[in-house]
Amino acid sequence: MSNDQDQIPPISPPHASPDEERVGVYVCHCGSNIARTIAVEDVAVWAEQQEHVVVARDYKFMCSSLGQELIEQDIQAKGLSRVVVAACSPHMHERTFRGACQRAGLNPYLFEMANIRELTSWATDDREAATSKAKAQVKGAIERAVLQEPLEPLFVDINPNTLVVGGGIAGLTAALELADSGYHVYLVDRDSSIGGQMAKLDKTFPTLDCAACILTPKMVDAANHPNITLMTWSEVVAVDGFVGNFSVQVRHKPRYIIEDLCTGCGTCIEKCPSRVLDQHFEVGLGYHKAIDRNFPQAVPKYPVIDTTHCIYFQRGKCRACQVVCPTNAIDFTQKETFEQLEVGNIILATGYEQFDARRVPQYGYGRLANVFTSMEFERMVNAAGPTSGQVVLRDGVSAPQSVGIIHCVGSRDKNYNEYCSRACCMAALKFAHLVHERVPDAEVYNFYIDIRAAGKHYEEFYHRVLEEGTHFIRGRVAEVTDAARGPGEEGKLIIQAEDTLIGKQRRIPVDMVVLMVGMEARHDSRNVASTFGLGCDFEGWFTERHAKLDPVVTMTEGILIAGACQGPKAIPESVAQGSAAAARVAGLIGRRTIKLEPVRASIEAAACSGCRICNNVCPYHAIVFHEAIKISEVITALCQGCGACVAACPSAAITGAHFTREQVLSQIDGLLWDMQPGVLVLA
Amino acid sequence: MQYGYYPGCSLERNAGAYHDSTMAVAGVLGLQFTEVDDWNCCGATEFFSVHQMQAYALTGRNLALAADQFAPKAALPVIPVEAAETPQLVAPCSACYLNLSKVDRYLASSPELAAKVNTALDAGGLHYDPGSLRVRHLLDVVVNDAGYDAIAARVQRALTGLRVAPYYGCLVVRPGFQGQFDDPEYPTTLDKLMRVLGAKVVDFPLKAHCCGGHMTQISEDVALELLRRLLKNAAEYQADVIVTLCPMCQLNLDVFQSAVNRRFGTNFNLPVLFFTQLMGLAFGLAPERLGIGKEFVASRPALAKIGTSGEVEQERAVGKRAKRRNDQSLPMPYMPEEEER
Amino acid sequence: MSASKKPARGSVFFHEVVGATAVDPHLEACLQCGTCGGSCPSGNDMEHTPRTLFAMIAAGMRETVLRSNTPWYCVSCYYCTERCPQEVHITDVMYTLKRLAIKEGFSRQSSAAQAPAFSETFMEHVERYGRSFELGLITRYFLRHRPLDTVKIAPIGAGMLRRKRFDLTPRKIRQIDQLQAILARADELERSP
Known part of the structure; x- marks a missing residue:
């Protein structure tokens, strides 16, 4: 966006006939990325001989400032009226070269890019074929460029409100940053409380400060912030519009609590007779009531009725909560409601899910009582958890005298997830420390492939745990079993692994096993991605625009991502991304308007038959039908230039600017320049 | 249902009981097994250790013979060939099943290998196109094609009171060259089959561990220890009988049980039967037709428990929720398959 | 026959082993995690765990590998192959090592004679x-x-x-x-x- 040169008005030459256009062609080496496979000098020499072309050059890096200056000088010295650059993907540098054209006084839409890197040099090792294809691409670009028309960008106002989806630490950070900058934020969370996964944790590595102590103040800040509208127990169901002007439909699920009346006193929770396993917040290790909140410091403080376990909802009687509520805040008749929000930008911070340890049967989770997942262990060591912070076996009473911690469960494994989940090594080290702290005599074994302690003060924490006497066995665990081979193993869980540092198989009998389960994309991440119109990778993580340089922005303008919805992350990275996303949004809002591509459709009224086919085809609801004159019209600000209507119109009455029929057909002619006419064979 | 049937060398003699009971049970369930004509040995685990091309060619001959014999006959020329179902080849022996499915899969994945193997087969006037057969293990066909419901409907004498340790061994569930019909680590189809027959299925954590294969012939030290682990585990869960689906597993656990007892000073007395033998008994067939009595560790005392309560003095409560007053125990993880039981 | 598709990197012996295996065993993907050695039912009797052998193959220690008793103690249970996080066809490699050892006459000197x-x-x-x-x-x-x-x-x-x-x-x-x-x-x- 830094390339925008809005202040210099474009001074374009009057539109000449295509024959009079003066084209400059620039072929980029991209270091060796293109030049290794394509004879770039050859392409440039050939290009200069083509019709319309007055100058053709090749250059090491066209995107460098020197490369751009070449174009600018030629436009002015040689009077170029069109510019073609054969280089990388337009996603990468179209903006760069349009900026160069504009600086030299040429309308930026009189520029055409031929992608000879991703489409050609990276796709083959065949130098001859690649060079020939590059020429065809350049020819197509020239033929198209001469028919291009100068276009002026559209400017639309940016709605300064922002939607943040997900109230975990990443979303919470983003929301607070924006709110503190003076912008309004709608913070939507599908859970009954904000706080996300971090709210379940006890201590955080490597400093061991308590998660609640650092998280709950932020949760309260969000709830009390005048610039934040908190919407928990709510989900986004539909998104319309475009950057600067999104229209979002939010579904509020019924809590069966009148929030204005509820004081959060908790009497209803205490008196509710229905106690059920909490598979959600307590990950199956503890219980909650049919009316309850996730944890005592939940924000907001209002409980929610779990209708599948509420005796009133299941059998029509009970109403204990209603009877005891001092403020008559219980309302069994509540229905879901919908709300429409208008926002300029959206930040998705929808987080991750834990890998399901049942998928690795050889580790015995669910079969062997004293095998726990890492999140179960987190709840166990949490003072507010099911055991009030005591480390105990499944019997709820006995303290383990030995604990085996198994790394990489579901991670770094092609049978499950090939990637490293990043945070588990450090969490495992933290667990080792916590066992030593809570059960001073216990032996702790860490079974690992590699200890990944890359982070500030992480390696030092690893050393601290080493000094505390934790055993480290380098070997991925083969299996956990209760089938004892001899007296020393009876009644124990036996962890079998190769100790790779001595090259021997070992069986370590322990009382408790903790499985460090990896992170996975949320099971419905693909649906969420399609609702918001962004991409997912193979594993379901949201795709960023650029893995290194643009990690919080997506390919869809105005939709940003933060935290573990983009890939496994610990708290510090999630917070950094939340802040980064907020800064990007604040920067955009600060400009007040946004420049939109003028690539829009328009309908030639005289040719329109009023059939209305285009009305239904348009995914953006950008076409209106004038009943009185039986003609359809495109609302330019809503049109996204997708071209669906152009293709659908049976009367050929719709034109897509910058993609006119003539431009596209000429480009195809150019691409096929060396084919015999009439003998095109579709292989 | 029609199937090609590859018995393998073991079922001809040392596991004749498996063959007899398979045929008897197939008859009851309406599964029609037609033996591959003039089949040869699958090579077990031995050929691959010595001679790679011969190992592939040996099994290649069986596949070629079977594919030819069971090729869908074009009775109606209007039906396109693709519409005809791929003929199925059933193997009751785990090693035969593994070799047949492995060779078919590897030939499909490597055209280079397929060409070589066909060059060898050509010396005998044979040819095999990978994928022409679907290789399946007998247990898969019994539980998934005949089905638990049909089996339950034919039970005449439920195996009530018999405590069974279901033993899968290795090669049926691993590595699944033609897809896995059961979990490679903790399979359950045989457990469910035994429950359908009315037997009490004991927990048997080592049910997919190895019996040692040919190690009984090569290194008794290795083999007897592997067998001891299995027998100890089954005995701890108070099984009356170990049920198996592989001739090698049966042979090792049964024939070498006394050697284990001698070596380790134990007194295991666990009869080892094929799952088809127990199916036959439950279907009311005569024990003689099922080859019962050919085992080294006699099964009759154990089978006499059929019809009793099957209760044991103290159930080994490993990993199970203990229900007590003032129970402070933490809940066990939710396991979807618990619903089924 | 599968070695031809891959760049010829690594020890000569590594390529010998891969080339002598009918279907590419993905041996180069080994992470040295030890899942195979941990899973092996006869692992205690082996002179080297399978993982150790793979490291020695990469290092070109031909004679030590072919003299090892390890492949001969493989019971073909396929636990290692099933569990390998890198999908290395470990059992197939063991068969290849047995064949190479026989060819070299090394096998009879190992303890699994x-x-x-x-x-x-x-x-x-x-x-x-x-x-x-x-x-x-x-x-x-x-x-x-x-x-x-x-x-x-x-x-x-x-x-x-x-x-x-x-x-x-x-x-x-x-x-x-x-x-x-x-x-x-x-x-x-x-x-x-």
Whole structure:
């Protein structure tokens, strides 16, 4: 966006006939990325001989400032009226070269890019074929460029409100940053409380400060912030519009609590007779009531009725909560409601899910009582958890005298997830420390492939745990079993692994096993991605625009991502991304308007038959039908230039600017320049 | 249902009981097994250790013979060939099943290998196109094609009171060259089959561990220890009988049980039967037709428990929720398959 | 035959092993995590865990690897192959190492000296009759290679005969000539790939 040169008005030459256009062609080496496979000098020499072309050059890096200056000088010295650059993907540098054209006084839409890197040099090792294809691409670009028309960008106002989806630490950070900058934020969370996964944790590595102590103040800040509208127990169901002007439909699920009346006193929770396993917040290790909140410091403080376990909802009687509520805040008749929000930008911070340890049967989770997942262990060591912070076996009473911690469960494994989940090594080290702290005599074994302690003060924490006497066995665990081979193993869980540092198989009998389960994309991440119109990778993580340089922005303008919805992350990275996303949004809002591509459709009224086919085809609801004159019209600000209507119109009455029929057909002619006419064979 | 049937060398003699009971049970369930004509040995685990091309060619001959014999006959020329179902080849022996499915899969994945193997087969006037057969293990066909419901409907004498340790061994569930019909680590189809027959299925954590294969012939030290682990585990869960689906597993656990007892000073007395033998008994067939009595560790005392309560003095409560007053125990993880039981 | 698709990096021995395995075993992907060595039922009896062997293969330690008893203690249970996080076809590599060891004459010096003899005796019968002949296999194998252990195995043989679980004579397939022709051609192909 830094390339925008809005202040210099474009001074374009009057539109000449295509024959009079003066084209400059620039072929980029991209270091060796293109030049290794394509004879770039050859392409440039050939290009200069083509019709319309007055100058053709090749250059090491066209995107460098020197490369751009070449174009600018030629436009002015040689009077170029069109510019073609054969280089990388337009996603990468179209903006760069349009900026160069504009600086030299040429309308930026009189520029055409031929992608000879991703489409050609990276796709083959065949130098001859690649060079020939590059020429065809350049020819197509020239033929198209001469028919291009100068276009002026559209400017639309940016709605300064922002939607943040997900109230975990990443979303919470983003929301607070924006709110503190003076912008309004709608913070939507599908859970009954904000706080996300971090709210379940006890201590955080490597400093061991308590998660609640650092998280709950932020949760309260969000709830009390005048610039934040908190919407928990709510989900986004539909998104319309475009950057600067999104229209979002939010579904509020019924809590069966009148929030204005509820004081959060908790009497209803205490008196509710229905106690059920909490598979959600307590990950199956503890219980909650049919009316309850996730944890005592939940924000907001209002409980929610779990209708599948509420005796009133299941059998029509009970109403204990209603009877005891001092403020008559219980309302069994509540229905879901919908709300429409208008926002300029959206930040998705929808987080991750834990890998399901049942998928690795050889580790015995669910079969062997004293095998726990890492999140179960987190709840166990949490003072507010099911055991009030005591480390105990499944019997709820006995303290383990030995604990085996198994790394990489579901991670770094092609049978499950090939990637490293990043945070588990450090969490495992933290667990080792916590066992030593809570059960001073216990032996702790860490079974690992590699200890990944890359982070500030992480390696030092690893050393601290080493000094505390934790055993480290380098070997991925083969299996956990209760089938004892001899007296020393009876009644124990036996962890079998190769100790790779001595090259021997070992069986370590322990009382408790903790499985460090990896992170996975949320099971419905693909649906969420399609609702918001962004991409997912193979594993379901949201795709960023650029893995290194643009990690919080997506390919869809105005939709940003933060935290573990983009890939496994610990708290510090999630917070950094939340802040980064907020800064990007604040920067955009600060400009007040946004420049939109003028690539829009328009309908030639005289040719329109009023059939209305285009009305239904348009995914953006950008076409209106004038009943009185039986003609359809495109609302330019809503049109996204997708071209669906152009293709659908049976009367050929719709034109897509910058993609006119003539431009596209000429480009195809150019691409096929060396084919015999009439003998095109579709292989 | 029609199937090609590859018995393998073991079922001809040392596991004749498996063959007899398979045929008897197939008859009851309406599964029609037609033996591959003039089949040869699958090579077990031995050929691959010595001679790679011969190992592939040996099994290649069986596949070629079977594919030819069971090729869908074009009775109606209007039906396109693709519409005809791929003929199925059933193997009751785990090693035969593994070799047949492995060779078919590897030939499909490597055209280079397929060409070589066909060059060898050509010396005998044979040819095999990978994928022409679907290789399946007998247990898969019994539980998934005949089905638990049909089996339950034919039970005449439920195996009530018999405590069974279901033993899968290795090669049926691993590595699944033609897809896995059961979990490679903790399979359950045989457990469910035994429950359908009315037997009490004991927990048997080592049910997919190895019996040692040919190690009984090569290194008794290795083999007897592997067998001891299995027998100890089954005995701890108070099984009356170990049920198996592989001739090698049966042979090792049964024939070498006394050697284990001698070596380790134990007194295991666990009869080892094929799952088809127990199916036959439950279907009311005569024990003689099922080859019962050919085992080294006699099964009759154990089978006499059929019809009793099957209760044991103290159930080994490993990993199970203990229900007590003032129970402070933490809940066990939710396991979807618990619903089924 | 699978080695040709990959760049020729690594030790000569590494390529020998990969090339002698019919389907690419993905040996280069080994992370040295030890899942194979941990899973192996006979891992305690092996001189080297499978993982160690893979590191030695990468390092080109041909003779040490081919003299190791490890492949001969492989029981083909496929636990390692099933569990390997990198999908290395470990069991197939073990078969390849056995074949290479036999070819080099190393196998008889390892502590699993009996294993190749057993495999070879088994094969002799199959080549002659088309099917395995258990009584013949056990008799010949023990008499020829482990004469002192024959006393131990005799009662088992007697028990098998009494229960009619051993044939007294081999069963020969009808078209044994066809099978022998196929095996002979396979042998030629193996020798001149």
